[in-house]
Amino acid sequence: MKKSKILIGAAIICLAGFIAIAADHIDAPAVASGTSDITDMYAFQAQDTDNVVFVANMQGLLAPGDTGTASFDENVLIEFNIDNNGDATEDLVIQALPRNGKMYFFGPIAPSQTGLSSMVMDANGFNVVDITAYGSNAIVETNNNMRFFAGPRDDPFFMDFAQYGEIIAGNASMFNDPGSDTFAGTNVLSVVVEVPKSMVGSGDSVNVWVETKRKQ
């Protein structure tokens, strides 16, 4: 099943679109390295198996020396979108918006409108947690079996992006073994929220994506 090196090389040259850093770090010109740049989203069953966890990471590739001065943008709304009937349209949102050193959380709640334009859904109130400062222990707020965190964390993403770049450039034909994690030693700004599964859907699964939206 082995393919010739030439074929592999041809395939690799076609990888031009792969140049931007995975997973979603600096994925597109309008958001690259800005305060609305999403680096990753995770969604998984919590330690309490009745709960589900949503993670949004922002502003990736922060060196330790730059992490203390990195901050969430008060004009950028971070919004988890949850589709619980399979039509890839959000039925519920969990919104996070920073104000004066705190992260405010809204939902899960049905949005007033779906799509590219949003208002903060604050009619039913909010939860709030102090944004954890770099170097401090994680500050966690708990309310009604929901949990909230916002602040710098180690970037959980891992990939040998450097070798990938070598492959793209035609300087290598395959990955190294072992590889080297290009994201080792770098940080992100994280928003982590845990909610009871019963608050997001009653079926076997939901579809989830995260968005950043800028105040106009």
Add this chain to the structure above:
Amino acid sequence: MKTINRIIKSNDVLESIYSYAICTGFVMLLSLMTYSCSSDDDAIIPGPQTPDFSGTFIQEDQMGRPAINTVFVDMGSKDAFNTTVPSGQGAAFQSMFQNKLLALNPDYTTNALTFTAEQFTTALATDVLTVSLTGTTTFFDGTNVLTGRALADDVISTELLLIFGGPDGTEKPGLTDDNVDGNDKPFLSSFPYLASPW
């Protein structure tokens, strides 16, 4: 109670509570406050002291599954992909995804999920992450596929395998695993799960 459990009522609600308390006595006010604190919904109700959350917010970035925009969208369309609602992404981007897949791997026939190029890119173009509410949540753990994304999941190697590995995952072995299999810091077993920063 923690700060988060405080109830801040809006001005007119406070006013009515105070009026009621004046009529019926301080003990009644206390009982009202106790009732408020133990109610089912103890999220904070916005009041006069809460920040300004007003305004319209317009989308700039989005993601569901890892690396989808990075891998499958042409450079000139990446911002457009980030600002197309997921329910519209399939119609707008599936053919671009298929062309990109076949450019990445001209030998593509099917992959370990038995998806043809069209089936695979149709599934990928709608960039949402399906998350199980009934059990294991993982991108791929050897058994479960696309039931969520856990912190430790080796999502890049999974995607490389599905792009380059062929029907049984054995093709182009030098390109199907970057051989970085885990994070550089251990994750936490409890909230907030992510490791402390470097």
